[in-house]
Amino acid sequence: MTTLILYALLKIAGFVLGYVMLTATLLTWIERKQSALAQDRIGPARASIMGLRLGGLLHIPADAIKSFTKEDFIPDTPNPWLFKFAPVIAFIPAFVMFAVIPFGPGDLIISSASFGVLFILAVTGISVYGATLAGWASNSSLSLLGGLRAAAQMISYEVTMGLSLVGIFMVYEDVNLQNVVIRQGSNVLNWGIVTQPLAFFLFLAAVIAETKRGPFDVAEGESELVAGYFTEYSAMRFAMFMLGEFIAIVGVSAVLVTFFLGGWQVPGLEETGGWYTVLQVSAFALKTWFLCWLQLMIRWTLPRFRYDQIMHLGWRILLPLSLLNVLVTGIVLAIIHG
Amino acid sequence: MNPIYDPYLPLGILLLLAIGLGLAIIFLNGILGPKRMSKEKSTPFECGNDPGTNPRQRFDVKFYLTALFFIIFDVEVVFLFPWAVLYREQLLAGNGWFFFAEMVFFLGILTVGLAYVWKRGALDWE
Numbered sequence: 001m002t003t004l005i006l007y008a009l010l011k012i013a014g015f016v017l018g019y020v021m022l023t024a025t026l027l028t029w030i031e032r033k034q035s036a037l038a039q040d041r042i043g044p045a046r047a048s049i050m051g052l053r054l055g056g057l058l059h060i061p062a063d064a065i066k067s068f069t070k071e072d073f074i075p076d077t078p079n080p081w082l083f084k085f086a087p088v089i090a091f092i093p094a095f096v097m098f099a100v101i102p103f104g105p106g107d108l109i110i111s112s113a114s115f116g117v118l119f120i121l122a123v124t125g126i127s128v129y130g131a132t133l134a135g136w137a138s139n140s141s142l143s144l145l146g147g148l149r150a151a152a153q154m155i156s157y158e159v160t161m162g163l164s165l166v167g168i169f170m171v172y173e174d175v176n177l178q179n180v181v182i183r184q185g186s187n188v189l190n191w192g193i194v195t196q197p198l199a200f201f202l203f204l205a206a207v208i209a210e211t212k213r214g215p216f217d218v219a220e221g222e223s224e225l226v227a228g229y230f231t232e233y234s235a236m237r238f239a240m241f242m243l244g245e246f247i248a249i250v251g252v253s254a255v256l257v258t259f260f261l262g263g264w265q266v267p268g269l270e271e272t273g274g275w276y277t278v279l280q281v282s283a284f285a286l287k288t289w290f291l292c293w294l295q296l297m298i299r300w301t302l303p304r305f306r307y308d309q310i311m312h313l314g315w316r317i318l319l320p321l322s323l324l325n326v327l328v329t330g331i332v333l334a335i336i337h338g
Numbered sequence: 339m340n341p342i343y344d345p346y347l348p349l350g351i352l353l354l355l356a357i358g359l360g361l362a363i364i365f366l367n368g369i370l371g372p373k374r375m376s377k378e379k380s381t382p383f384e385c386g387n388d389p390g391t392n393p394r395q396r397f398d399v400k401f402y403l404t405a406l407f408f409i410i411f412d413v414e415v416v417f418l419f420p421w422a423v424l425y426r427e428q429l430l431a432g433n434g435w436f437f438f439a440e441m442v443f444f445l446g447i448l449t450v451g452l453a454y455v456w457k458r459g460a461l462d463w464e
Contacts, residue, residue, distance in 0.1 A: 004344065004347060005347070005351065008347060008348035008351050008352075009351065011348065012348070012351065012352055012355065016352065016355075067367070068366060068367055068370050068371070069370045069371055070367075070371050071371045071372050071373060071374060072364070072367045072368045072371045072373075073375075073379070074380075075379075075380045075381070075382065076377075076380035076381065084364070087360075087364070088357070088360035088361065088364065091356070091359075091360045092353070092356045092357060092360060095352070095355075095356040095359070095360075096349075096352050096353050096356050098352075099348065099349050099352050099353075110348045110349070110352060111345040111346070111348045111349040111352075112345050113345035113346065113349065114345075118416075118419070119349075121416075138382070138393075139382055139393050139394075140382030140383060140393050141382065141390075141391045141392075141393045141395075142382075142383070143382075143393070144393050144397070145397075148397055148398075148401050151401065151405070152400075152401050152404040152405070155404065155405060155408035155412075156404060156407075156408065158408065158412060159408060159411045159412050159415060162412060162415040162416065162419075163415050163418070166415070166418050166419065166422045167422075169419060169422035169423050170422045170423075170425045170426065171426075173423055173424075173425075173426050173427065174423060175419060175423060226383060231383055232382065232383060235367050235371055236363050236364060236366070236367035236371075237364065237367070239363075240360065240363060240364075307463060308462075308463035308464060311404070311461065311463045312461070312463070315407070315452075315456075315461045316456065316461060319411070319452065320449075320452070323445055323448065323449060323452075326418070326422075326441070326445065327442070327445060330425065330438050330441055330442075331438075333425065333426060333429060334429060334434050334435065334438050337426065337429040337430055337434060
């Protein structure tokens with residue numbers, strides 16, 4: 001029992017607290033640098049220790065210290081407890097999502113539960129509450145609108161998110177993510193992005209809408225709603241929304257990698273164990289970083305959609321397309337095996 | 339069952355850790371940060387103006403409608419998962435077209451529902 005808990009803690013420490021948290025905190029800096037590059041600015045470069053600036057990298061600890069020492073402000077609201085715990089509710093789902101994502105071969109997965117992706121879908125469902133409760137409890141019109149927009153947008157794209165994965169389950173016959181990765185194998189032509197190309201783009205669009213980023217960020221649309229559902233938040237509660245968002249970026253990148261880019265598989269490498277495992281874990285890390293960067297790139301390349309355009313895209317384009325994807329996958333598989 | 343592969347224990351540990359970390363961050367901030375409340379400060383932020391609208395007003399019924407559609411469609415999506423996992427197995431067992439027809443029937447009902455809400459203008463956001 002003790003070994004069991006220690007083993008689980010080791011995996012959590014290495015993967016979630018190590019890799020994921022490190023990536024998420026670095027992303028706060030990379031996002032600002034990336035946007036600076038995209039807009040021909042220098043970006044963060046002020047924080048320094050004895051003249052040492054490290055290209056703005058010191059803004060990460062500076063921001064952490066600043067958020068921790070600012071006033072934990074609670075506005076005059078009829079729902080103070082909802083207001084207090086909404087950031088925690090927004091933060092937890094992003095964090096526990098990694099439990100079922102395999103980061104290496106064998107038992108390099110925190111929980112090898114058979115329900116796999118159902119857990120991810122359930123947990124992303126909970127993350128809707130964080131934004132909505134925050135918007136409702138803030139007792140501000142701007143926050144309420146942001147919260148409502150976030151809720152309607154997230155649940156709309158959740159349908160596409162689930163439906164676009166049906167094709168993947170038809171091809172790989174499992175909802176456990178480790179088994180999906182094993183069935184994809186080391187042959188690139190058998191990876192999800194080749195066998196389910198349409199599903200990849202549908203799922204990518206759905207998860208970006210789900211994280212309320214990129215062209216789908218009307219929920220916080222600063223030109224209309226100040227900061228949307230977290231307008232009234234300050235200090236660490238505000239930082240938890242941001243941290244949750246950046247962890248969610250890493251999370252959806254890891255899910256995308258797992259389903260569509262072969263997870264930890266290295267092209268052409270069949271063996272596992274020893275140095276091969278190290279190589280495969282690194283492959284997973286690199287692929288996830290690439291997709292994180294891709295999401296930042298998308299955010300700073302595309303202009304924000306209007307809200308009716310978002311709902312139009314979700315219900316009238318992505319949903320019929322994902323239904324079509326299931327149908328076509330069914331026909332193709334029936335022809336291959338029939 | 340090999341206890342190493344007990345999947346629920348690590349899940350529980352991670353969940354507790356997430357809740358604990360979340361609460362610890364908030365708690366630490368409460369200790370380190372100053373407390374300077376005032377009446378003006380606790381009014382809703384509307385760019386310095388006095389709050390013009392009551393935040394507890396009625397909002398568009400479309401948000402409720404979207405939530406209803408979500409429940410309908412998302413539950414149906416979940417029903418598709420077991421079917422999708424078994425599909426290839428059933429194909430190889432020889433009763434693939436029957437299994438396929440079942441899904442087409444099910445998706446057909448789903449599509450009719452979507453076409454109906456579409457036609458009624460429930461998906462229009464203006």
